[in-house]
Amino acid sequence: MGKKSLAAPYIVWMAGFIVIPLLFVFYYGLTDKSGAFTLENLAAIASPEKVSALLRSLKLSVLSTAICLLLAYPLAMILKGLHVKKGSFVVFLFILPMWMNFLLRTMAWQTLLDRNGVINNVLAFFHLPGINIINTQAAIVFGMVYNFLPFMVLPIYNVLIKIGDDTVEAARDLGADGVQTFFRVIFPLSMPGIVSGITMVFVPALTTFVISDLLGGGMVLLIGNVIEQEFTFTANWNLGSGLSLVLMVFILISMVLFAKYDKDGEGAAV
């Protein structure tokens, strides 16, 4: 299989459909309607409405990434502990929900979280206080955690199952207790999984416009919504591209982190 040329079709494809399209975003973002160079589209982020949308997006996405990590890490540890022979079965359980359309799944939370919905009925049964988060920022964070949790669990799980039992036993033999073994051995070894999980949750959470649309009841505007509206309603492509460029600064930071921990280019994602 000594044929480097087998990669040629993909290289052409990447040039045509990854690199050139991105150059267009740069072109539109850095020009005005007449095609002259301008930085105005980038500076537009400073308007109060857009700054608040960006800050809101940052707040909600950091929050949901943190919650995802807190939920996913113990989950990945437990899944590792099950010693499932086929790791692919675990992956399968997390990918299976994607076969039901994600817009519908997200909408379904509206019903479940409703004031008189299933969840509040269950809570009332146990005499717990009800939750009323529909159409709030909390509902959006909830939707983000729900949608992106698998992207945090899978990379961490994939890294954890590669840590051999002998590594853990060695730490124990050398006198480390359970807590030390975790913080000095397991946790550092799982860093690549954590980093790729954080990237894979943070970026879609930061840039989503769908979840805020569906669960925020149109009341909560995120930076994704602002950009989407520039393309679909106001048709100001230059401004929309400019804002996308600003957004990409944050994505680039994640990419740098991703590249740093993913030197083989193998990725821990799948």
Place this chain on the structure above:
Amino acid sequence: MIKFIKRFYLVIMFVFLYAPIAALMVLSFNSSKYMSRWDGFSLKWYEAMFSSELIMSALKTTLIIALLSAVISTIIGTAACIGISRMKRKPRAIVMGLNNIPMVNAEIVTGISLMLCFIAFGISLGFGTILISHITFCIPYVILSVMPKIKQTEQSTYEAALDLGASPVQAFFKVVFPDIRPGVLSGFLMAFTMSLDDFIITHFTKGAGVNTLSTLIYSEVRKGIKPSLYALSTIMFLAVLILLVIANLPKGKNRELVKEN
């Protein structure tokens, strides 16, 4: 006790992941068209689904695009993996870096960039542009699952096959392919699933007149989604579940038998 907590946590998490699916399944049998009210059992949404031309054509588009983009991205991606694995370090790092872009970049930016590019080159938005876009974001997933398998294969087995008189094509399909098949298969499935579930990129590259299920659902969010769409997604979900269970069960049993012997 710790075991109980672990089990409990596991159950809670899977309830969290699957609750909306269960809710949609139940609602697909609800004779009321409102999500928040239960008016008794009914199959009318299933009838309505099959007689709705809008839903059936969106379903057809969705499935054709998912199948085509999975097949094409699996072929291009697998070939690319073989080529990339033969590259020197630097070009390989560049190609893999570019390959990461659609996965790491925001979907909204990928969608917008493709839309701007298609329009700039005068390609009218429609079925073709959705397909191209889906292939673009599917290939990285194929590469991610095939690449590790390629790295595990021995170059020498391929060369041995050639020495024994196989043509390069024969050597690939008889010697190399069986080794990487699990990776290729999971890449294919991943691509199919990603394409099927995509909304954001399709939203920007679809143009007027063409709808996938995702975009059809999104256009109905404001008016209230028809429960016939719940019916459709219930059928699709169950179909996949049954197919995958059938595909997995006998093979697992055979393997165990082989081991026992």
